[in-house]
Amino acid sequence: xxxxxxxxxxxxxxxxxxxxxxxxxxxxxxxxxxxxxxxxxxxxxxxxxxxxxxxxxxxxxxxxxxxxxxxxxxxxxxxxxxxxxxxxxxxxxxxxxxxxxxxxxxxxxxxxxxxxxxxxxxxxxxxxxxxxxxxxxxxxxxxxxxxxxxxxxxxxxxxxxxxxxxxxxxxxxxxxxxxxxxxxxxxxxxxxxxxxxxxxxxxxxxxxxxxxxxxxxxxxxxxxxxxxxxxxxxxxxxxxxxxx
Ligand SMILES: C[S@@+](CC[C@H](N)C(=O)[O-])C[C@H]1O[C@@H](n2cnc3c(N)ncnc32)[C@H](O)[C@@H]1O
Numbered sequence: 001x002x003x004x005x006x007x008x009x010x011x012x013x014x015x016x017x018x019x020x021x022x023x024x025x026x027x028x029x030x031x032x033x034x035x036x037x038x039x040x041x042x043x044x045x046x047x048x049x050x051x052x053x054x055x056x057x058x059x060x061x062x063x064x065x066x067x068x069x070x071x072x073x074x075x076x077x078x079x080x081x082x083x084x085x086x087x088x089x090x091x092x093x094x095x096x097x098x099x100x101x102x103x104x105x106x107x108x109x110x111x112x113x114x115x116x117x118x119x120x121x122x123x124x125x126x127x128x129x130x131x132x133x134x135x136x137x138x139x140x141x142x143x144x145x146x147x148x149x150x151x152x153x154x155x156x157x158x159x160x161x162x163x164x165x166x167x168x169x170x171x172x173x174x175x176x177x178x179x180x181x182x183x184x185x186x187x188x189x190x191x192x193x194x195x196x197x198x199x200x201x202x203x204x205x206x207x208x209x210x211x212x213x214x215x216x217x218x219x220x221x222x223x224x225x226x227x228x229x230x231x232x233x234x235x236x237x238x239x240x241x242x243x244x
Contacts, residue, residue, distance in 0.1 A: 009111030016044035071126035091145030095134030100175035116145030182215035
């Protein structure tokens with residue numbers, strides 16, 4: 001987890017600062033921000049354009065569709081706030097895929113800075129010059145980095161101690177133990193003839209826990225064989241380690 005008790009800071013470079021905090025102003029991230037667990041700064045990329053038309057993009061060299069964000073503009077925007085002491089992330093479909101482990105590893109820092117692309121993306125030279133960590137939110141293309149930035153930040157904020165009501169509700173969540181979550185039920189007990197599994201009303205916590213574990217395993221095996229195989233491999237290597 002992060003090194004200090006200072007709020008986790010998030011700097012977002014975007015052409016659309018009004019998109020923030022957006023969904024991050026509500027519910028868990030919204031309350032966590034009000035309580036000073038994290039803070040948010042937006043940097044408007046357009047403020048760093050140098051011509052009278054505030055141009056931030058231009059045609060791609062070599063031809064092709066769309067426009068590319070200029071390296072000089074992005075570079076000036078970064079220089080205006082970035083101290084090189086924390087990750088500088090470019091949201092990009094070409095990046096490493098975001099997941100719960102990446103969220104956890106980002107929370108080890110005091111904060112993160114995010115570059116949200118638009119149009120066809122950002123000039124390669126400035127990505128390289130600043131050694132940006134390219135992170136993808138999945139194998140699909142969005143119109144800009146902002147929705148991805150919101151999803152990424154939300155998932156990190158939930159992990160800040162105290163952001164989510166009880167630590168228990170985090171430890172049971174999907175991916176926390178490498179498995180998907182078991183099915184959830186609430187009242188009414190009988191809904192349209194569909195009843196809640198009896199074990200969940202038995203009061204026997206040991207049986208309830210093993211039911212949850214079994215259901216988690218079943219659903220992971222069925223829906224995410226990749227996660228299931230990874231969890232088997234982890235188990236195997238733990239046993240190998242124990243057996244010397
Ligand atoms: C229309 S997309 C550019 C797609 C790019 N031309 C490509 O084919 O890889 C514009 C911006 O949206 C963001 N973006 C789109 N899809 C994304 C994804 N799956 N993960 C992270 N960012 C994404 C990036 O910041 C990107 O620069």
